[in-house]
Amino acid sequence: MAQTHKHATPTPLVVPASETAALMAQAATNFLDTLTPPLRQQAALPFDGNERFRWHYIPVEMWERKGIALKALNPKQQEAAFALMGSGLSAGGYQKARAIINLETTLGEIERAAGEARLARDPESYFFTVFGDPGGNDAWGWRAEGHHVSLNFTVVNRELISPNPFFFGSNPAEVPSGTRKGLRVLAAEEDIARELLGTLTAEQKGQSIINADAPSDILTRDVPKVEFEAVEGLPAESMETHQRDILMKLVHEYIDRLPDEVAAIEHRKLREGSVNDIHFAWAGGEARRMPHYYRLHGPFFFVEYDNTQNNANHIHSVWRHIADDFGVDLLRLHYHKAAHHTH
Numbered sequence: 001m002a003q004t005h006k007h008a009t010p011t012p013l014v015v016p017a018s019e020t021a022a023l024m025a026q027a028a029t030n031f032l033d034t035l036t037p038p039l040r041q042q043a044a045l046p047f048d049g050n051e052r053f054r055w056h057y058i059p060v061e062m063w064e065r066k067g068i069a070l071k072a073l074n075p076k077q078q079e080a081a082f083a084l085m086g087s088g089l090s091a092g093g094y095q096k097a098r099a100i101i102n103l104e105t106t107l108g109e110i111e112r113a114a115g116e117a118r119l120a121r122d123p124e125s126y127f128f129t130v131f132g133d134p135g136g137n138d139a140w141g142w143r144a145e146g147h148h149v150s151l152n153f154t155v156v157n158r159e160l161i162s163p164n165p166f167f168f169g170s171n172p173a174e175v176p177s178g179t180r181k182g183l184r185v186l187a188a189e190e191d192i193a194r195e196l197l198g199t200l201t202a203e204q205k206g207q208s209i210i211n212a213d214a215p216s217d218i219l220t221r222d223v224p225k226v227e228f229e230a231v232e233g234l235p236a237e238s239m240e241t242h243q244r245d246i247l248m249k250l251v252h253e254y255i256d257r258l259p260d261e262v263a264a265i266e267h268r269k270l271r272e273g274s275v276n277d278i279h280f281a282w283a284g285g286e287a288r289r290m291p292h293y294y295r296l297h298g299p300f301f302f303v304e305y306d307n308t309q310n311n312a313n314h315i316h317s318v319w320r321h322i323a324d325d326f327g328v329d330l331l332r333l334h335y336h337k338a339a340h341h342t343h
Helices: 018-033 037-043 075-087 091-113 187-199 202-208 241-255 260-272 325-341
Strands: 127-131 140-146 149-156 160-162 166-170 209-211 279-284 292-297 301-307 315-321
Touching: 018 037, 018 075, 018 127, 018 140, 018 149, 018 160, 018 260, 037 127, 075 091, 075 127, 075 140, 091 149, 091 166, 149 325, 160 325, 187 241, 187 279, 187 301, 187 315, 202 209, 202 279, 241 260, 241 292, 241 301, 241 315, 315 325
Parallel strands: 209 279
Antiparallel strands: 127 140, 140 149, 149 160, 149 166, 166 315, 279 292, 292 301, 301 315
């Protein structure tokens, strides 16, 4: 039977990422400067308001997006858009993002061959939005989003960065045929978790496996704030050293999608927080190609992964901050400090 625990919300560790923030600001400014006035009006939106919190990972036919789509841009403008995307990713993270986008073509081919082509599956239906003024001193943010990619970044005080929510998906999870046969864009996200599961004793599995059936999708979906009161699964403190090493390798797989400077901050949070409080929860089948799901619930972060759709060949994965998605905590601290200095 799975045990549940409560996490206290930790005091956020505020560490500057000035170099990355400057690169993002320059990339966002460059992108906006390539646009004609009508295109810029679509791509540049106010920082305040609900649109910044409105995110999803489903196709554009199912979720109307603000911002400007790649298909509306010329090659120079597209290059600037991808440079903005790259400013928020490591080299490996950027490679995954581009591979996910390119999978739209493969998915379209698969669906047409099966007579199931209901959606366009267009690799140019990815939208870029800048919230606020990247060249000013006020908080600003940006989003790059489409089917199976949702990157949301908030920059505060020109040096503090919130990199969440951060969603990557993959359909197919493994390309079944054609020139890309065998390609698994998110292979490590599955394989490392399965490696950890395979090391668990029967008693440990009894604590980590929270359901015999996997849910049909990540449970948090597109909510603007993670709200999971109960922490389920096996805590790292109940793992052997080699199991904790695998657990941390899995956590690092998500963190290391980020630029080096931002990833280093996330790693520092792990070191200065309580690694023992990270919980690993699994649902569904244990063998490959069976519908499965897992969750990593840490003191400050939350990961969900699901592979159930399309005969368990369709991955959704998300890395989130429990208290600071969309920079909510950073902004609160920033405004509190500014108010304090005015008195």
